[in-house]
Amino acid sequence: MERLDEASISARLAGLPGWRREGDEIRRTVTAPDFRTAIAIVNDVAEQAEHLNHHPDIDIRWRELRLALTTHDAGGLTELDFRLAGRIDAIAADHGAAT
Numbered sequence: 071m072e073r074l075d076e077a078s079i080s081a082r083l084a085g086l087p088g089w090r091r092e093g094d095e096i097r098r099t100v101t102a103p104d105f106r107t108a109i110a111i112v113n114d115v116a117e118q119a120e121h122l123n124h125h126p127d128i129d130i131r132w133r134e135l136r137l138a139l140t141t142h143d144a145g146g147l148t149e150l151d152f153r154l155a156g157r158i159d160a161i162a163a164d165h166g167a168a169t
């Protein structure tokens with residue numbers, strides 16, 4: 071998996087309004103209705119991460135999840151980060167979470 075160039079990163083970010091760029095990462099905060107739901111989201115994200123063999127950093131703060139994606143193997147952002155970001159958005163929406 072190759073690093074994306076700046077134009078590709080910008081184009082993909084434009085399609086993911088909940089996510090922001092921080093250096094070599096993209097980040098999103100997900101606010102779940104409650105703690106149990108936050109953990110259910112983490113479990114669903116874990117399933118997708120295993121499918122893609124691509125794993126987010128997740129910081130759990132009560133019902134708020136801070137997720138960060140990058141591809142260490144490539145030294146930057148790749149298509150996989152954006153694919154996983156899209157799946158995380160779908161999971162969060164399924165669980166009634168807010169940005």
Ligand SMILES: C[C@H](O)[C@H](O)[C@H]1CNC2=NC(N)=NC(=O)C2=N1
Nearest residue numbers: 123124125126140141142143144
């Ligand atoms: C060997 C295995 O493919 C790598 O360790 C994978 C696993 N999951 C990963 N996840 C993420 N987010 N970045 C990586 O570079 C990465 N590398």
